[in-house]
Amino acid sequence: MEYTSRYGRNDELARYPESEFAPPYGAFLIVVSGGETVAGGAFRRYDAATAEVKRVWTHPCHRREGLGRLVVRELEREAVGRGYRRIHLTTGPRQPEAVRLYLASGYDPQFHVADRPTRGPLAFVKDLHRHM
Incomplete structure (x- = not known):
């Protein structure tokens, strides 16, 4: 698994139960092309807003096709529909493509981009009503 190759053994992907991504507070999205799952994402409740x-x-064979942006945009649209006003997310320091995706998608980094940390999560936030 790619995440493991970047960070070693890590339980982050299994840290949250499936139920946290279920309606009415969460959502899970997959993108299927030619019968194959090629991208996806999810959100859960962080707080009331x-x-x-x-x-x-995004599957490695389908990167640079705009699927990451599509997933983020659809998750944002669904979050607005569920009454959320903001999005919070984190990514890891060994995922520069994710940092670029979130910056290009209008997320505000909660760290100095030029001095990007090499350890710990990199947090981003976005005010959905300002950007939608």
Whole structure:
């Protein structure tokens, strides 16, 4: 698994139970092309006004096709529909493509981009009503 190759053994992907991504507070999205799952993502409740995006990914063979942006945009649209006003998310320091995706998607980094940390999660937030 790619996540393990970047970070070693890590339980982050299994940290939250499936139920946290179920309606009415969460959502799970997959993108299927030619019968194959090629991208996906999810969100869960962070607080009453904020959704937390988790597990955004794109199959390596389908990167640079805009699928990451599609997933993020659809998760944002669904979050607004569920009454959320903000999104919070984190990514890891060994995922520069994710950092670029969130910056290009209008997320505000909660760290100095030029001095990007090499350890710990990198947090982003986005005010959905300002950007939608």
